[in-house]
Amino acid sequence: MAGTAVQRRLTWTVATVTSDVRETPSVRTLQLGVPGWTGHRAGQHLDIRLTAEDGYSAERSYSIATAADESVAITVERLDDGEVSPYLTDDLRVGEQLEVRGPIGGYFVWEKADGGPVLLVAGGSGVVPLRAILRERARTGSDAPVRLLYSARSLPDVIYRAELDGYAGLDGVEVSYALTRHRPPGWTGYARRVDAALLAEVAWPASENPLAFVCGPNSFVELAAQGLVGLGYPPGRVKTERFGGT
Amino acid sequence: MSPVYSRFRHRREVPSDKADRLPPGQYLAAGFPVLSAGPTPRTPLSQWTFSIEQGGKTLKSWSWDEIQALPAETVTKDIHCVTRWSKFDTEWRGVSIDTLLGAVEYDAEYAMGFSDGGYTTNLPIEDLTDGKAWLAYSYDGEPLDPEHGGPARLLVPHLYFWKSAKWVRGLRLMDTDEPGFWETYGYHMYGDPWLEQRYSGD
Numbered sequence: 001m002a003g004t005a006v007q008r009r010l011t012w013t014v015a016t017v018t019s020d021v022r023e024t025p026s027v028r029t030l031q032l033g034v035p036g037w038t039g040h041r042a043g044q045h046l047d048i049r050l051t052a053e054d055g056y057s058a059e060r061s062y063s064i065a066t067a068a069d070e071s072v073a074i075t076v077e078r079l080d081d082g083e084v085s086p087y088l089t090d091d092l093r094v095g096e097q098l099e100v101r102g103p104i105g106g107y108f109v110w111e112k113a114d115g116g117p118v119l120l121v122a123g124g125s126g127v128v129p130l131r132a133i134l135r136e137r138a139r140t141g142s143d144a145p146v147r148l149l150y151s152a153r154s155l156p157d158v159i160y161r162a163e164l165d166g167y168a169g170l171d172g173v174e175v176s177y178a179l180t181r182h183r184p185p186g187w188t189g190y191a192r193r194v195d196a197a198l199l200a201e202v203a204w205p206a207s208e209n210p211l212a213f214v215c216g217p218n219s220f221v222e223l224a225a226q227g228l229v230g231l232g233y234p235p236g237r238v239k240t241e242r243f244g245g246t
Numbered sequence: 247m248s249p250v251y252s253r254f255r256h257r258r259e260v261p262s263d264k265a266d267r268l269p270p271g272q273y274l275a276a277g278f279p280v281l282s283a284g285p286t287p288r289t290p291l292s293q294w295t296f297s298i299e300q301g302g303k304t305l306k307s308w309s310w311d312e313i314q315a316l317p318a319e320t321v322t323k324d325i326h327c328v329t330r331w332s333k334f335d336t337e338w339r340g341v342s343i344d345t346l347l348g349a350v351e352y353d354a355e356y357a358m359g360f361s362d363g364g365y366t367t368n369l370p371i372e373d374l375t376d377g378k379a380w381l382a383y384s385y386d387g388e389p390l391d392p393e394h395g396g397p398a399r400l401l402v403p404h405l406y407f408w409k410s411a412k413w414v415r416g417l418r419l420m421d422t423d424e425p426g427f428w429e430t431y432g433y434h435m436y437g438d439p440w441l442e443q444r445y446s447g448d
Binding site for chain 2: 009010012014049050051052053056057058059060061083087091092096097098099104105106107108218222225226228229235236238239240241242243
């Protein structure tokens, strides 16, 4: 696969927003109709381009939120100082158009043949490509054991909660939430940040040769990836995707 | 024709005296974002070396102290990441790649930078020479932070920043061009930000 993943030219295509889901007050999923989309793999991303009336345009990359044979969707979190995200979370309407090109990337990708056990570690909206991986597992009928550890500020900030709780009922999938700021009364899940100690409780033992995917803000990813290496995960088995600065 | 999004407004204005320094499709970043495909490697300086290799042979290898003893330059450069952030006037200190390649006899057109953690990236040698590239070990007057590629990274500021390999441990000289890590996954073989060479075929 490597070397042949994306050697064709990636052209811009006009896509239409076909439906949307308000995931949380600041997060929205946009389902996109992309004519001629050649398919993607779980974990890949795409570029979107918005063009203003005076010709000015802005491009950004977003993880694809869906499995390989599903139509394209992105899940976007509003960054208050962002140039593009507020338009996607709060302004763009169903039926309107934007430009898309992709899929892009091929390292932060899981396919059935990769097997398991799989550890997914999400910080905030870093859950988006990991949800694509969970969907890919379900779509392909994979029996790879998967654990998702998802850090969010509070339960209402958890993206895809109903869907993730549904996976947690399936054979071979375990979902743990770590709520860092607010917990509902009677909360029995984790109530602290993801660090080496929490990973030691939740992560597959390194002896089972797990494959880890870690996605979130840089400081979160840095701590989690380092924690996994500390637990004996070979660095090459810890794939990371980061956003934001230090 | 791109569809016009009539309600879309500019949010990030670049000062007019700096606008010509921003390549197409880029925006000015406030901080210094971090992007890497795996955990941050941490090699003790006592075990660190920088090597120039060709045809499976090591032509020359420097220890950390030997690199520190070489003539260093402080340079101020604009940097441009393929994920679209740019940062102006970043200050680095390190050894010119001219100095390192000048210490060996070689016959090659391309080089593969290789790093702790297995990262690689390919570059034409003419883009590494004539004062265009450095082995940088200091940023903004401080030792280079591991998250930003310390103890030392390549600095090739005229190309997209994935070419400035973090945690670099050497250059493998090659007669022909070969794709490195991101290039294998569809990123551009050369990566000129002024030509927006982000992906293969751009």
